[in-house]
Amino acid sequence: MKLPLKAVTIASVIVAAPVLAESWTLVPENSHLAYGTIKKDTVGEVNSFTNLRGHVSPDGKAEIEIDLSSVETNIDIRNERMIEHVFRKAGAASLTAKFDMEELSGLEVGGTTTVDAESVLSLSGTKVAFDAEMFVARLSETSVMVSTNDMVFISTEDAGVNVGVDKLMELAGLSGITRTVPVTARLVFKTDDKKAEAAPASPVSVATVDGDIKAGKKVFRKCKACHQLKPDRHTVGPSLHGVIGATAGRADGFRYSAQLQESGIVWTAETLVAFLADPNGTIPGNKMQFPGLKNDEDISNVIAYLQLEAQG
Ligand code: HEC
Secondary structure: OOOOHHHHHHHHHHHHOOOOOOOEEEOHHHOEEEEEEEEOOOEEEEEEEOOEEEEEOOOOEEEEEEEHHHEEOOOHHHHHHHHHHHOOOOOEEEEEEEOOHHHHOOOOOOOEEEEEEEEEEEEOOEEEEEEEEEEEEEEEOOEEEEEEOOOEEEEOOOOOOHHHHHHHHHHHOOOOEOOEEEEEEEEEEEEOOHHHHHOOOOOOOHHHOOOOHHHHHHHHHHHHOOEOOOOOOEOOOOOOOOOOOOEOOOOOOOOOOHHHHOOOOEOOHHHHHHHHHOHHHHOOOOOOOOOOOOOHHHHHHHHHHHHHHOOO
């Protein structure tokens, strides 16, 4: 029985996005928008939206689209009821926000800051304005993570979904569902600006990927057959020292394939996610004889580990 929190979340997302004077596109795989509900005063649950889209324009206007039909309450019938009664089959909710780009530009790779974002959530014709404090981390030259600094609370009444919540209570035979919803968001944006991609590599913060470093160390055992982390220690594969933020094929003294060297890829959390999931599909003909990691968690964990241990 989760409700209007969704709308709130969307707004938070928008706020966070503008970091530099470039356009930024939301990376759905690395982004997460969730809200909490409490029923009968005691049972807390987390719901999320699995389908988000968004971008931030160079002047700091953020727009996030939340696919309301992608709500995940972990119970199918509940998803259906949410979509029908609370979201009234609206399709998408939109969140817009305006950022002060002056404050955000000049954030170095690895740098973090908090910004206030004035946001507006539109849900089935109802607009809810709210302020959200967002934590912004520059993950790499081409990526930025924005997350809610605290929870954002959205009132079901303001969001125009009280009638739908009443209906959910009736359908589920519940005595109560909270009428204010905490929302949290983690949004990762990347720039498609070619200039930014060509920028010189710089050390990247550990915070880039939301992974478990200890678990990542275990995953890295698979890589160790061919990769060392010490500088210039090349074995079957190149040393991965300083690889985060670097251009592919940059290590001195290792003979890369032309395919890898000419790919022009910069190793960020996003490009590593793609490459480690499918090395040969991402850079056809490269000579890393490794089928790829099948588990998404293994991928983000090993990247978190590399961010910590492979810093140049
Ligand atoms: C069987 C050996 C092998 C294994 C296992 C392996 N790699 Fe590689 N890797 C290579 C080789 C060889 C290259 C160079 C490819 C080329 O030049 O085309 C490479 C290239 C790379 C690059 C690009 C480096 C650069 O400087 O541009 C990254 C990043 C990378 N591997 C990460 C990993 C990670 C992370 C794992 C473990 C999940 C892993 N590799 C497992 C052999 C391996």
